[in-house]
Amino acid sequence: MAVQTKAQQKKQLGQKAVEKKNKMQQQQEKQQKKQVQAKQDKQNKTKTKNVVSQQSKKIKKAPLIKATEKKQQKIDGLIENYSEFVKQESAKYEKIKQNTINMIKIDKELVKTAVKALLKYHDSNKKDNQLLESNDDYIYLEIVLSKVPEKYSIRPIQIPLPTPIYSEEFNSRFCIFSRDPQREFKNKIEDLDIPLIAKVQGYKKIPQKFPTHKDKHQLLYSYEQFFCDYKIYDLLRKPLGKLFYERKRFPFPIDCDKVPEYLKEKVGDNYQNYLNDLKNYTYFQMGNGPVYTVKVGREKMDVKDLVKNIINGAYNTIPHILKQKIDHAAVRSISIKTYNSLSLPIYNQLNKEELTQLKASK
Structure with a gap:
């Protein structure tokens, strides 16, 4: 091992001293940066306090606005004051409906002819219909638009019909999904004469009683219409799953406590009348279009009742579609059909190109 000379030892000590000095300088610089940052943070904090204080003073000085009505709050997808909401929507709807009647002329005799042809087709294919798995005996109204709405609602809508299709x-x-415990609602309706309500199911037990897709499929086809307490409407999306959405069979929200204010003029304060009135409607779930179908009759109904239901069904359904920023000119056609038949048109609207061709051919 080589012995270091005095010069080498001196040089090594000098390097260590320089390194020590550099290290001390770095530590001092870090300390200075921390002090500067702390000072800036303190200034920012003080500035923020001053701004908040000034805003608070402004708020205190601002005049208080007394609300004339309780602020509306959304509960489970529906507003708290549902009756007031329905009144406002009804006013808009009636205005659009009147415009629809004026703009879209449906020929009653043409509807009658189409109904007779449809029933004749059904009778001639009765044997084939019996071989099908589906026992669907509904008459459907089909509305086709020339464009797809920018917005749409998946919440079911009640469409009044002159002659009930449920009886x-x-x-x-009918099946009603209630709040839990379901026994409370069952006790409420136990002594009521409501023949169409066959099942009350608490929503929290849906995953337990119908855990698989097959179970939900069986539930879906065990009842013709589903309803739910409007307070749990949004809570049903997960337990019922996408099957109910895909088949457009999602429950229509009802009041499970009392008769809604907006219906008291029609059914009074009688809860039995309210529940029995549910059969006087068809239920329309809009979807994104541009083709819409809604049940408006049964194959066993009289022709005159079917004609009334079809015309009223059209004029009562179209305004709900037109509320989505669609004008009357976009209604391309209106037809009727059964589950397995072709569509028979009862109204057609020519577009500009077709009108030009028609004029040129004359």
């Missing part, structure tokens, strides 16, 4: 005669069965 004991048709063996109709």
